[in-house]
Amino acid sequence: MSPPTGAIPVIVRILSTVGGAVGAAIVLAVVVAAVFAPFVATHDPDAINVFQRFADPSSAHWLGTDQLGRDLYSRLVHGATVAMAVALAAIGMALTIGTLLGIAAALVTARIERFILILFDIIASFPSLVLALAVVAVFGPSTVLVVIIVGVTLIPHFGRVARAQVLTLKNAPFIEAERLLGASTLRIVFRHFMPNIAGPLVVLASMDIPVVITIEAGLSFLGLGVRPPLASWGGLIYDGYSFLSDSKIPVIISSAALGLATLGFTLFGEALRDAVDPRLNRDP
Amino acid sequence: MMGGTAGYLASRLVTTVLIVFGAMLLLFSLSVIVPGDPATALIGPQATAAYKAQVIAEMGLDQPVHIRLVRFFSAVLAGDLGTDALTGRRVATVVGSVLPYTFLLTFLAIGLAVLIGVPLGCFAATNRGSVFDHVLAFISVAFIAIPSFVIAIFLLLIFTIWLDWLPVLGTGTAGDFVDQAKRTILPTVALALGWIGFIARLVRSSMLEVMGEPHIRTMRAYGIAPWLITYKYALKNAAIPTIAILGMGVGRLLGGAVLVEIVFARPGLGRLIYDAISARNYPVLQGAVLVVVLVFVITNLIVDLSYSAIDPRIRTQAGREALPR
Numbered sequence: 001m002s003p004p005t006g007a008i009p010v011i012v013r014i015l016s017t018v019g020g021a022v023g024a025a026i027v028l029a030v031v032v033a034a035v036f037a038p039f040v041a042t043h044d045p046d047a048i049n050v051f052q053r054f055a056d057p058s059s060a061h062w063l064g065t066d067q068l069g070r071d072l073y074s075r076l077v078h079g080a081t082v083a084m085a086v087a088l089a090a091i092g093m094a095l096t097i098g099t100l101l102g103i104a105a106a107l108v109t110a111r112i113e114r115f116i117l118i119l120f121d122i123i124a125s126f127p128s129l130v131l132a133l134a135v136v137a138v139f140g141p142s143t144v145l146v147v148i149i150v151g152v153t154l155i156p157h158f159g160r161v162a163r164a165q166v167l168t169l170k171n172a173p174f175i176e177a178e179r180l181l182g183a184s185t186l187r188i189v190f191r192h193f194m195p196n197i198a199g200p201l202v203v204l205a206s207m208d209i210p211v212v213i214t215i216e217a218g219l220s221f222l223g224l225g226v227r228p229p230l231a232s233w234g235g236l237i238y239d240g241y242s243f244l245s246d247s248k249i250p251v252i253i254s255s256a257a258l259g260l261a262t263l264g265f266t267l268f269g270e271a272l273r274d275a276v277d278p279r280l281n282r283d284p
Numbered sequence: 285m286m287g288g289t290a291g292y293l294a295s296r297l298v299t300t301v302l303i304v305f306g307a308m309l310l311l312f313s314l315s316v317i318v319p320g321d322p323a324t325a326l327i328g329p330q331a332t333a334a335y336k337a338q339v340i341a342e343m344g345l346d347q348p349v350h351i352r353l354v355r356f357f358s359a360v361l362a363g364d365l366g367t368d369a370l371t372g373r374r375v376a377t378v379v380g381s382v383l384p385y386t387f388l389l390t391f392l393a394i395g396l397a398v399l400i401g402v403p404l405g406c407f408a409a410t411n412r413g414s415v416f417d418h419v420l421a422f423i424s425v426a427f428i429a430i431p432s433f434v435i436a437i438f439l440l441l442i443f444t445i446w447l448d449w450l451p452v453l454g455t456g457t458a459g460d461f462v463d464q465a466k467r468t469i470l471p472t473v474a475l476a477l478g479w480i481g482f483i484a485r486l487v488r489s490s491m492l493e494v495m496g497e498p499h500i501r502t503m504r505a506y507g508i509a510p511w512l513i514t515y516k517y518a519l520k521n522a523a524i525p526t527i528a529i530l531g532m533g534v535g536r537l538l539g540g541a542v543l544v545e546i547v548f549a550r551p552g553l554g555r556l557i558y559d560a561i562s563a564r565n566y567p568v569l570q571g572a573v574l575v576v577v578l579v580f581v582i583t584n585l586i587v588d589l590s591y592s593a594i595d596p597r598i599r600t601q602a603g604r605e606a607l608p609r
Contacts, residue, residue: 129539266429
């Protein structure tokens with residue numbers, strides 16, 4: 001089967017599998033919550049009400065309240081904004097820098113190419129979470145730092161794929177024809193390489209979203225990522241975990257929300273991969 | 285051919301040394317640019333000037349940066365990770381004392397994942413399209429996708445708080461092996477579940493790939509028993525990518541172990557790094573992070589070299605799958 005090219009066949013393919021449909025539904029829910037958080041939430045996520053601590057789920061508080069009487073549902077919704085913002089910023093950064101470096105590696109002299117590849121190897125060889133811990137220890141917890149660290153560690157991921165794709169394209173007849181017609185390298189890169197390598201890179205990017213969400217949540221769970229009172233999923237889990245003896249509901253709900261979100265994005269990413277490029281699916 | 289292998293070996297070795305040096309440089313830079321300085325961060329703003337000067341001299345912070353850099357590198361290369369400024373113990377001793385806990389957890393998790401994941405994958409491959417195959421496929425993705433610290437929290441809620449089957453928190457009473465073993469079960473399972481799913485999927489797809497190849501068809505034609513073909517010949521070929529990916533997973537497993545150790549309040553590298561951050565204990569933090577990088581890089585090197593010796597094609601296949609978190 002030849003891979004579908006337009007957006008609609010890809011969407012149809014994703015939705016035609018159970019995993020893809022479930023994943024797409026979860027992704028849609030998270031994205032809507034993230035973008036329209038103030039409208040989707042029922043309460044101010046930071047409004048404290050100490051008389052309503054650890055309230056059970058009710059019509060007033062759909063998922064109950066936390067140790068300060070804050071509405072858990074609204075905090076989870078606003079946590080989606082943080083998770084998506086961190087994921088998009090980190091992956092956007094890695095995608096841009098990685099792609100440019102990868103294309104450059106495929107076009108420059110062998111010596112510079114080697115240098116770029118070794119740079120990729122070095123970056124990819126660092127255990128990112130542990131590295132993030134070391135940096136955060138020095139500069140203090142910060143959302144921007146989380147974005148930069150995660151973004152840098154993902155650069156080789158995109159760089160290697162971009163390079164490999166360009167290497168296969170570089171000597172294609174239509175590129176040679178362009179070159180003979182006098183097209184500049186820049187023109188060839190932006191008019192021909194970019195559109196042709198976009199597919200696999202977008203798939204990679206979508207598969208990296210749950211990875212970034214997990215790292216952000218892990219750091220925030222340790223109190224080293226997003227700063228309170230800003231609601232983040234990792235921070236919500238930490239709050240729930242610390243007050244386990246008072247109520248089990250907050251930790252169960254916030255952990256379940258994070259687990260569901262990462263599952264949804266993974267299912268969606270894999271369905272997208274299979275829909276865009278069936279060759280990547282090694283199932284014969 | 286020999287030249288290519290030797291060249292590859294040399295370039296991998298050089299890269300590994302560069303990575304370790306890069307990590308050392310980064311850790312050193314972090315200690316230089318730490319807001320305020322490590323001594324103030326450690327003893328707090330209320331210490332007397334004399335005591336502060338003493339601490340600064342003890343930590344060697346009164347020297348110019350380039351001398352500190354040379355000292356740091358030569359000390360680390362000699363195996364000296366410095367002194368824990370809070371307790372006066374050698375950092376190498378402190379890290380060494382918790383290393384076995386993290387290694388135990390990591391290796392038990394990998395062992396469990398292989399022990400359960402490989403048979404599951406084989407069974408799914410030989411019963412392709414069955415209900416079991418579909419259920420396993422879904423459970424595998426779920427375990428791969430859900431962060432290990434979330435799995436850890438759920439295990440703790442279910443088996444400790446709800447069912448009251450297993451004690452958790454800490455490593456248990458010293459000398460009481462049964463108690464220690466009981467407290468190791470949940471952290472191990474929390475780390476292993478994602479890898480069980482991952483290995484099952486990997487073994488399944490590698491098996492299906494191998495099963496279609498001519499030599500397996502020939503065996504079938506010769507009348508060799510199907511179970512022998514599956515579990516001996518096909519599995520042997522499917523083992524290689526599994527080993528390859530496991531090596532790459534060590535870093536993620538260490539990262540996951542950090543969080544799982546904290547959820548279960550177990551001693552280990554993760555706990556050590558976390559406590560060092562809280563106490564602003566930079567020498568310990570530096571040493572512990574460096575050891576993690578070393579373990580990670582060396583494991584990667586060994587795995588990389590061994591699998592590229594067995595089958596160079598694997599390099600191009602890796603990195604296309606979602607790894608457990």
